[in-house]
Amino acid sequence: MNRLFPVLVTTAVFLIGFVVCSLQFPNFASTRVVADLLTDNAFLGIVATGMTFVIISGGIDLSVGAVIGFTTVFLALAIQQLGISPWLAFAAILIVCAAFGAAMGAVIQYFDLPPFIVTLAGMFLARGASFLMSTESIPINAPLYSELPDYAIKLPGDGQLTVIAMIMLAVFAFGIVLLHFTRFGANVYALGGSRVTAALMGVRIGRVTILIYTLSSVLAGLSGIVFSFYTSAGYSLSAVGVELDTIAAVVIGGTLLAGGYGFVFGTFVGVLIQGLIQSYINFDGTLSSWWTKIATGILLFAFIVLQQAMVGFARRRSRRAVGVTLS
Amino acid sequence: MAVTPLLETRGLTKSFAGVCVLDHVDFTLRAGEIHALLGENGAGKSTLIKLVTGVVSRDAGTVLLDGAAVDLRSADAALSAGVATVYQEVNMLPNLSVAQNLFLGRQPTRFGFVRESEMRRRATVLLNEFGLDIDVAAPLGDYSVAVQQITAIARAVDMSARVLILDEPTASLDKHEVEILFAAMRQLAGRGIGIVFVTHFLDQVYAISDRITVLRNGRLVGERETAKLPRMELVHMMLGRELSEVTVARSHHVAGMAHPPYAVFRQFGKAGTIAPFDLELRSGEVVGLAGLLGSGRTETARLVFGADRADVGTATVDGRAARLHSPRDAVQLGFGYCPEERKTDGIVAELTVRENIVLALQARRGLLKPLSRREQDEIATRFIKLLDIRPADPERPIGLLSGGNQQKALLARWLAISPRLLILDEPTRGIDVGAHAEIIRLIRQLCADGLALLVISSELEEIVTYADQVIVLRERAHVTALTSDAINVTSILAAIAADLPRAA
Structure with a gap:
């Protein structure tokens, strides 16, 4: 199964990386480190799930980082200044995000514009809107924010599976089911294969495109909610550049940037790899945290080269032998 | 029923x-x-x-x-x-x-x-x-x-x-x-x-x-x-044509006597594209390629021009072994090629007639030796007059000209580099009937001026009026060569329709 090959490579890289870390740092191989890995990268994992759909469909969503920033500011203002219940604020922001994503999808579809440009405009719009609301960091003091860590599940050893980590795992499970076991998922792949052909085969590409970007923005909003729990604050400059980390996680996870091929599970491992590098640097203690970026860059480059090599190999490879019985 | x-x-x-x-x-x-x-x-x-x-x-x-x-x-x-x-x-x-x-x-x-x-x-x-x-x-x-x-x-x-x-x-x-x-x-x-x-x-x-x-x-x-x-x-x-407007009798001169061949191809071919063929092109002679769509006519032309690379056979030009790996090589040897798809492969519709005409000449001279505007004007005016391109305005975008005049401008582009051999792929396709006769007149005139011509055409009545030799293609192979008196529509049709000796 050569389609699984990139995912297998990604998984192997993660496992080898984990073993190397464990050998170097005695305390590394513990449920605590693993649980922290999940918790700390939950926001990235959630938004990367949505990005996986977008990239497989042949698009890109540059607005997700700005949507996360917007979400944190919106929540802080709604909860602190307007006194709205956090749950109501969550529901409101998810609806706003859904509308925002649907609008981007509609513009891409009906004005026939490249997703790159449309979501770039969406990025500036969302980031600008959050600055408009507040340029300060606003702390959130709602009881939910201080109580949430209490709901974590104790794991054997020292680890705690936090609510945040559970949300991410649930999102990944949801993403896997949606992409691989529904008609909508098949349509996402179809769009990535060829929009024109998909339309000729009866896929309602307008509807699918709008749904894909809606999904991406809603998950970015959910990611923003999770992000607000890390900092217990809303700040218009939060999550700057996260869209690029997200794209990196998706591509390292084996999804073809040109669209048409990829797996949600690969993205999960791609997120964990980025988290692993960060953990290594934290354990080491002497390295600059910017090494995360450098290592991510090198990995990303390696994976893109790998993908190109595979695409080229697949082209040159002789066609699969055909079992034919002439009747 | x-x-x-x-x-x-x-x-x-x-x-x-x-x-x-x-x-x-x-x-x-x-x-x-x-x-x-x-x-x-x-x-x-x-x-x-x-x-x-x-x-x-x-x-x-x-x-x-x-x-x-x-x-x-x-x-x-x-x-x-x-x-x-x-x-x-x-x-x-x-x-x-x-x-x-x-x-x-x-x-x-x-x-x-x-x-x-x-x-x-x-x-x-x-x-x-x-x-x-x-x-x-x-x-x-x-x-x-x-x-x-x-x-x-x-x-x-x-x-x-x-x-x-x-x-x-x-x-x-x-x-x-x-x-x-x-x-x-x-x-x-x-x-x-x-x-x-x-x-x-x-x-x-x-x-x-x-x-x-x-x-x-x-x-x-x-x-x-x-x-x-x-x-x-x-x-x-x-x-076939119901009525043939141009049935002008002409005397074909006997091929092979007048000059030594200018370009000779021996067992030239490319696997999967066209079976190896022999082809001799002489100055002052027109060789016509006839056959149905997909029979290998254009493939032959592309091979001769180096647009596709032959994998077997030899090419000799002016008595010397020639390298034909790219159209660039072909242009260096003095070949010109007017492709069939005029709109996509030939003209640059937004550019003027003058710019289209000097394109090949400029390409051959290289970017470092630009043609002066005066030279360009001079060349364009000369060919517009020579080929009677209408309207006679060198500054008109070529896309606005009729098909026949676009075709003439394309001919001018290649004539400007003074070629020795010109390959024309369906020169009369998509142009109105009146212009057909003019293009044919032009082909004859070029031939008389000592150019070697290789012409692909589905218009059999036309081919017989100007070709000195007609090669018939079928199923991606050259099957028959007709010369002098044997060149007539009936014999060409017979050669195209002939049943294949059935393999297997």
């Missing part, structure tokens, strides 16, 4: 930009027959298909399905009415599995989830009917074009298509794959499905079709039963 035909068109007419591309065409498809739709480039085959499926709207005429007039507006609407089209370039998704391709949009589901194993089972059963036993979980792109085409056909038929239009489905298939496809077609016809089969391979037409409809220049030439139509007559229907 009052059997209602499955699909019928009456008086179908369509014009693009004032040019009539389809003129009152009647076409009838009966249930259970395989009906070949034939005609040269520009005969109107694809326009007819597009009008039937509603991809292009018609100007006049009616389309009847089961005797009832229908007004299809899109490929989608056509499909739901039971008319499916499968193109040479398969319109399927190579990144999805075979099963997903077959059932995209109508996958069996349970509680909203696709029942993958049920879908695979049905896909396997469906393809088995077509004699295909393959792993339906593998991506479609892993399989050959033939399998992809049969998958597309299976999808269409399974979606209850009753009329199947196959637009040049065999163009990129090898012999074995063609057999697989034909077996599937026969089986479908047996089920009562009507199949329109567009192709330019006459052998395949005789191998599979029940009936033949021939179009020429947007008009219906006739509908015949395949079994009662001799090959010779078919070719005549496709190529």
Whole structure:
């Protein structure tokens, strides 16, 4: 199964990386480190799930980082200044995000514009809107924010599976089911294969495109909610550049940037790899945290080269032998 | 017999930009027959298909399905009415599995989830009917074009298509794959499905079709039963002209005596494109290439010009072994090439006539030695006068000129580099009848000036008026060379239509 090959490579890289870390740092191989890995990268994992759909469909969503920033500011203002219940604020922001994503999808579809440009405009719009609301960091003091860590599940050893980590795992499970076991998922792949052909085969590409970007923005909003729990604050400059980390996680996870091929599970491992590098640097203690970026860059480059090599190999490879019985 | 035909068109007419591309065409498809739709480039085959499926709207005429007039507006609407089209370039998704391709949009589901194993089972059963036993979980792109085409056909038929239009489905298939496809077609016809089969391979037409409809220049030439139509007559229907405006007698001088050949090709060929051929081109002589579409005429020209690289054989120019690896080499040797697709491969529509004319000369001189504006004006004016390009305005964008004048400007482009050999691919295609005579006059004049010419043309009446030697091609090979008195339309037609010594 050569389609699984990139995912297998990604998984192997993660496992080898984990073993190397464990050998170097005695305390590394513990449920605590693993649980922290999940918790700390939950926001990235959630938004990367949505990005996986977008990239497989042949698009890109540059607005997700700005949507996360917007979400944190919106929540802080709604909860602190307007006194709205956090749950109501969550529901409101998810609806706003859904509308925002649907609008981007509609513009891409009906004005026939490249997703790159449309979501770039969406990025500036969302980031600008959050600055408009507040340029300060606003702390959130709602009881939910201080109580949430209490709901974590104790794991054997020292680890705690936090609510945040559970949300991410649930999102990944949801993403896997949606992409691989529904008609909508098949349509996402179809769009990535060829929009024109998909339309000729009866896929309602307008509807699918709008749904894909809606999904991406809603998950970015959910990611923003999770992000607000890390900092217990809303700040218009939060999550700057996260869209690029997200794209990196998706591509390292084996999804073809040109669209048409990829797996949600690969993205999960791609997120964990980025988290692993960060953990290594934290354990080491002497390295600059910017090494995360450098290592991510090198990995990303390696994976893109790998993908190109595979695409080229697949082209040159002789066609699969055909079992034919002439009747 | 009052059997209602499955699909019928009456008086179908369509014009693009004032040019009539389809003129009152009647076409009838009966249930259970395989009906070949034939005609040269520009005969109107694809326009007819597009009008039937509603991809292009018609100007006049009616389309009847089961005797009832229908007004299809899109490929989608056509499909739901039971008319499916499968193109040479398969319109399927190579990144999805075979099963997903077959059932995209109508996958069996349970509680909203696709029942993958049920879908695979049905896909396997469906393809088995077509004699295909393959792993339906593998991506479609892993399989050959033939399998992809049969998958597309299976999808269409399974979606209850009753009329199947196959637009040049065999163009990129090898012999074995063609057999697989034909077996599937026969089986479908047996089920009562009507199949329109567009192709330019006459052998395949005789191998599979029940009936033949021939179009020429947007008009219906006739509908015949395949079994009662001799090959010779078919070719005549496709190529022949009712009235020949230009039947000018000319004396062909005897080839091979006047000069030593300028360019000689020995066993020149490229596997899969054109069988190795011998070709001698002399200064002051016109060699014509005749044959049906896809017989290897353009392939020969591209090989001679180095646009495709020959993998066997030798080329000798002016007595010296020549390297012909790229058009650049060819231009260095003094070759020029006016391609068939004037609009896409030839003219740069936005540039002026002057700029188009000096293009090749400038390219040969290199970027560091630009032609001065004065030189450009001088060259452009000279050729506009010489070739009588109208309007005689060098600053007019070439896209605004008529087809005939565009063709002359293209000729001027190559004449400006003073070539020794000029290759013309369908020089009179798509230009009005009056301009034909002028282009022919020009070809003769160039020849008299000592140029060696290699001309591809489907207009046999024209070819016989200027060619000193006519090479007939069939099935991607040079089969006959006619010289002097042997050059006439009848002998060319006979050579094109001659039955192949059947292999296997």
